[in-house]
Amino acid sequence: MRKITYDQAANEAIQEEFRKNPRSVHMSTDLAADLAEEFGTDRIRVTPIAENSLVGAAIGLAGSGFRAVVNLRMATFGFVALDQMMNHAAKITYMFGGQAKFPILIRMTVGAGFSGAAEHSISPYSMFMNVPGLKILLPTTPYDVKGLLKTALGDPNPVISFEPFMLGRTETEVPEKEYFIPFGKAAVRRRGTDVTVVALGRMAHEALEAAAEVEGKISVEVIDPRTLVPLDRDSILRSVRKTGRLVVVDEACRTCSAASEIVALATSDRPTFARLRAAPAQVCGLDVPIPFSPPMEKFVIPDRAKILRAIRGAMRRPST
Amino acid sequence: MRKITYDQAANEAIQEEFRKNPRSVHMSTDLAADLAEEFGTDRIRVTPIAENSLVGAAIGLAGSGFRAVVNLRMATFGFVALDQMMNHAAKITYMFGGQAKFPILIRMTVGAGFSGAAEHSISPYSMFMNVPGLKILLPTTPYDVKGLLKTALGDPNPVISFEPFMLGRTETEVPEKEYFIPFGKAAVRRRGTDVTVVALGRMAHEALEAAAEVEGKISVEVIDPRTLVPLDRDSILRSVRKTGRLVVVDEACRTCSAASEIVALATSDRPTFARLRAAPAQVCGLDVPIPFSPPMEKFVIPDRAKILRAIRGAMRRPST
Amino acid sequence: MQSDDKVLIELYTTMLTIRRFEERLVREVFAGNIPGFVHSYIGQEAIAAGVCRHLTKRDRIVSHHRGHGHCIAKGADLKRMMAEIYGKKTGYCKGKGGSMHIADFSVGMLGADGIVGAGLPISTGAAFAAQLEGRGDVAAVFFGDGACNEGEFHEALNLAGIWKLPLLFVCENNQYGVNTPAAYAMAAGEISRIPKAHNIPCRVVFGNDVEEVHRVAGSAVAGIRKGGGPFFLECRTYRWHKHFLSQGLEDLRPAAELEEWKRKCPVASFEKKLRGRGVLSPAKIRTIDDRILRRVEEAHAFALRSPYPQPQDALQDIYST
Amino acid sequence: MQSDDKVLIELYTTMLTIRRFEERLVREVFAGNIPGFVHSYIGQEAIAAGVCRHLTKRDRIVSHHRGHGHCIAKGADLKRMMAEIYGKKTGYCKGKGGSMHIADFSVGMLGADGIVGAGLPISTGAAFAAQLEGRGDVAAVFFGDGACNEGEFHEALNLAGIWKLPLLFVCENNQYGVNTPAAYAMAAGEISRIPKAHNIPCRVVFGNDVEEVHRVAGSAVAGIRKGGGPFFLECRTYRWHKHFLSQGLEDLRPAAELEEWKRKCPVASFEKKLRGRGVLSPAKIRTIDDRILRRVEEAHAFALRSPYPQPQDALQDIYST
């Protein structure tokens, strides 16, 4: 099968869906050159640097029967647009009693690892999870990003896709044939029986490597939720009930992270709690702004070694 | 002792500290009339409706050796200022290697209960907790708001005070004598041995009433963290280790809430986990935008009855 | 009756409908019968009426926190509005929105909004949609003087300008944002300097004169429909009530100023004109008013007898399906 | 040597220092030796040099993502800058900030910033502080043409206007935001129309002519110091490199345009003038250049030999104590 990059796969999803739906529009501060070539500059607009207004315009387009895609690039650039995303896009369907649909896709890159420093490396998905009304994607492979974005482009709701910056150029096999990936279905990346590792975003790859490293000694199940809202609670809980051990890996800062949510979810579920054999562990970004200099940056974000430590720790802990 | 309202107590804190420090400035889109009368309109400024810039101006003032206070009123109005709060105020001390101090106090009201609907009722503190570099207050009584704001007004860092709208006119005794409340010290509002209830914001009051209702039957310990960053982990963990049962009550939407964080904190702490006798429970706002109409609004936010149910549930659950 | 007269009577009727609807609300709010925050449109009726008379159902408008007038002028149903304001299940938003969030997409009313300035970018999207549809439809956005100090004002003007969007900006300059005077809060002095700087054509009108609003809006909308790009209409006006209807809230505006503007009542002054010109007789006015009062009473009765939503209804409509 | 000449030589020296510093960086970045994003100031040196020559250490500046020139012109230390850009512990921010976040509060450089437009409101606070201090100090803020489309631009102009803040707005109009032409992205056509609409006095200068920048900035700063309120200086210029220094990034600007602007090199053209007027001889230029090159080399060597921060240093400086 052909291999394409994560970024190419995302682009293909948009191309395919834009071909089907002439009432779809794309906005970004950078030229989306190949989209513009195919669909023309009426539908593919370069915009001024005014992110809050782009998202606002997307809402107005959507409320007028169009589908709007906004590429905000880095998540922190989107911080100037949080009002339109959180006060409006998230609430407008509900506030108006469901009388209109708001099919909007907003894309942003997340994550550290390239010395982007504090203003260019954030992973803020949990704050969006706290605002009901948005669907939230965190695709981790070229295959997934294409399938999830294609689903997003058929969804009648605001969807935010958080795409790890560091994965943009990674390549895997992606079929030419059309496919969709449903929201709320986690990918069990590796089956195991001793410990459940739920790994988000780029950490899904690190977790798989860690799992491979203890192959034969510890049987690790690696779950990549793929979408955070809706979250595939069932797959996570089922796995934890089986293994009795939970490690959640997330590049974002730990406090009030998606990882904390997953731990809370598992532990406050009575049958799951009853089967827990060890305290759950979080391997998260440290609670500091991302520092610029490589040794410090490396220190604050999780990696394979830290994941391994947590897996081994979970195994060592005596059952309660 | 004299009684004053929550709002008056907050105001007194500012007055007292502004008397001490002539290099302190207050900005708000509404006139802060009594402050303006005492300190003059040079230091107490009415501003245009441009929240992002007010917070930006506060950062510039702080970086120039002033102390800046911004009253944004409702938290959702502050959503247009999230860029300055999260990308700048939170990170600027760190990004610049600590070479300057940024003494800023930002005040916002939070919470539902007055048919303000989705855009006027949010409780977004958890999203700020996910952004390291801010200190976060959630004062629940006139006494506390005064003491905490006075501490904030001596702190060399950006502090955000989330003040439950519904508490603004509640009255309690507040001493005339000067006092300060340190950050990171929870208030144990009621001692108990059967179950720990950590209750945030307005829910601290509901939880106390619930605890009183089961007095003699269930011995409930009620903890009000008062500050979310820093969070008094020790008091919470100590209590949970003692009671073996945890109920966290938070008006905010459940997913990725401060309540989820507290559950994750307690369960991922090994000795605390070992002493848990029941799955922890969260009594939170439902994951919906706040609806306008009273019957629906009442349904989505926690109240005494829901807290009682959770307390009883925690007692009923068989130990693991 | 000349066709011109018909338009004038319609304008009058729309204004009076807004007035009576709002008067009813004022009474109910102060009697404690209505939950939440209600921002009264009384004093500004000529603007919604004069502008919306030029819009079809396909033209889309975006409103702000003071939005009842825009709903009525755009053709929304009084019953469902009143029911929404009361938080009833039969309301436009099934009780989920309330006064500040009434929308009627079926008549092109894309919603009121409680965040100052936020409607401006949203309206650029509605105008963008009309541009892509290419049927000569337009969008209009209503906002206050206070909203002009939010950055979104600048961004929306710029976006509309560079893309030549079919968008009518309608600034309802009632000279205050809550208690802060525009004269204090705005360096430009004249709001219209800003759109002009963005090369957007601009007219300032006396917003209490419905004929003037109607005339200028008419040529503006016609120009926009022909592809002329955005237009900016600043309407000078005044609100009669406090920022929102509440015992607690202070009104710091000079009492004499309010009295002066009450003498410039958009409804009474237009009524006087129409009577002077013989377009409306006192009897005819009585008939119109009676009919409006009856409709408002019906709306009110409808709201009162409508059921509240079930608590569990709160779990619906988070997402569209 | 006349005192005028002294100023001219200083301006020249500042510009050449920026140029040499940036040239060194370009080499190092493309050799893969520097982490993160580096935005080169080459081509715009006259602006930082001409403006900052009028500022004392008590005057505060706020910069943007393309900030090295402002740091150097405001008197920051090359060694600590270079060390920061390399992520070393001896850097201005102890390696926590990198190229985009250099600050030196001791010389009134309040920091570069990576979020487009965000420095504008921050600078209003710095100017507000100067106003309250009442010593005749000023603040200056540097920003690009692209930043003028963010709402914060509008808000900062307005705030500075209504409060008559001692603030010099310096727009470095290099005609593009990444690859998007200002001519496309801006409805106003001329940026200066916007501050004028806010009643802020405004001058447009050729930003590659350091004497012109220096002269106009001088009278602007003098006026601000006397309490005249904000002033807006638009400097027309061009950047010589890609948006940031990276193999991967495309530069979609016309090659001929870049060539044309390279012929308008601010450093070379000024050098030619000074030689023509006899202010600088070739030998003197050589001496100046040699000294600068040596300083840059020293800075570079300092950066290289400085230690990296310890990983655990990441846990420091989250809060001040």
Ligand SMILES: Cc1ncc(C[n+]2csc(CCOP(=O)(O)OP(=O)(O)O)c2C)c(N)n1
């Ligand atoms: C972003 C934001 N800031 C503040 C508020 C609170 N608020 C509601 S209406 C209003 C005044 C708006 O003034 P203007 O735009 O002139 O409209 P008017 O009320 O005069 O019709 C304010 C400050 C808000 N809703 N949103």
Ligand SMILES: Cc1ncc(C[n+]2csc(CCOP(=O)(O)OP(=O)(O)O)c2C)c(N)n1
């Ligand atoms: C809010 C925000 N949006 C987008 C970006 C990405 N970005 C960085 S610099 C830049 C272009 C800025 O153009 P301009 O202000 O003209 O400055 P120049 O780079 O030309 O000096 C963009 C889009 C950002 N950093 N912040």
Ligand SMILES: [Mg+2]
């Ligand atoms: Mg107003």
Ligand SMILES: [Mg+2]
């Ligand atoms: Mg530029």
